[in-house]
Amino acid sequence: MGLFSGQFSNVVEWEEYRDDVIFWKWDNKEIKKGSKLIIRQGQDAIFMFNGKVEGIFTEEGSFDIESEIIPFLSTLKGFKFGFNSGMRAEVLFINTKEFTINWGTKNAINIPASGLPGGMPIRAFGNFNCKVVDHAVLIEKIAGIKKQFTIDEIRERVVAVLNQLLMKWILKCGKDMFHLQADAFEIAKGIREDLDMEMCKIGIGITGFAVESFSYPEEIQKMAEKAASQSMVADMAKYTQFAMADGMANGNKGASIAGDMAGLQMGLMMGQQMMNQMQGSQQQQQNQSLNQQEGQQNTGNNIPNFCPNCGTKTSGANFCSNCGTKLV
Known part of the structure; x- marks a missing residue:
């Protein structure tokens, strides 16, 4: 043997x-x-x-x-x-390791929003963490009929229920429909809890869930960028001060940014000064014209109605038409 x-x-x-x-x-x-x-x-x-x-x-x-x-x-x-x-x-x-799996919405989710009858179409992406937490359930539900099980199959199961969970928690935690990223942590926390309950049915635990970004339609993005740029221009002085402080803290690179911003502000100031000068010149010319008109009016008012020498009516002339006496 x-x-x-x-x-x-x-x-x-x-x-x-x-x-x-x-x-x-x-x-x-x-x-x-x-x-x-x-x-x-x-x-x-x-x-x-x-x-x-x-x-x-x-x-x-x-x-x-x-x-x-x-x-x-x-x-x-x-x-x-x-x-x-x-x-x-x-x-x-x-x-037995913990898996990190990326996810993304297949189609835009129409979230109810004020003033938009069809809702706000929003896409999102991020990642989640999962691991096997119950051998018996995994064997009963999955392993009994499959030779292997991959993270792609886990992703498909998650994405299948993700749209409903996103809509639920965006409406619960989203304070501003146009700034959902600020509430991403609370939204993700709620989704993780619900998703964990769902995936435990096959012996998989969801140990983490993150929303990396929300994306809006292109038109909404352009409006947001325009509003941001207008806000920056309106507060250029504060922005320049920040850039200069950043330059002092970060060396040459920051100084270059600060210099560019200072140059931009200087250009705006020079343009404003030129406009002020032009407006001042126009105002001065208008004032001179008005002074001349007033002088003429005052001159006309000083001419006597009758010549003091011969008594002839002057009719507003500078010299008497009868004796030639100067009247002004």
């Missing part, structure tokens, strides 16, 4: 391990006498027989199945290997 025992030996391990796989099933293979079980870091191994869990092993290392594994199995603890026969069992390897 010693001559042939080596040819029946094999290794039970997670073949072709992938970081994006949540579990992988070693099945349809006969475990022979002398076989080894290898559990790597971040893995659990679950022995199953006829669809029933026989034992769960969580310590990493290499183990002799006959002497170190079988004695701890529920119904197979007394199993004896024969010379040319082995034990048929399934071994489910679980990836």
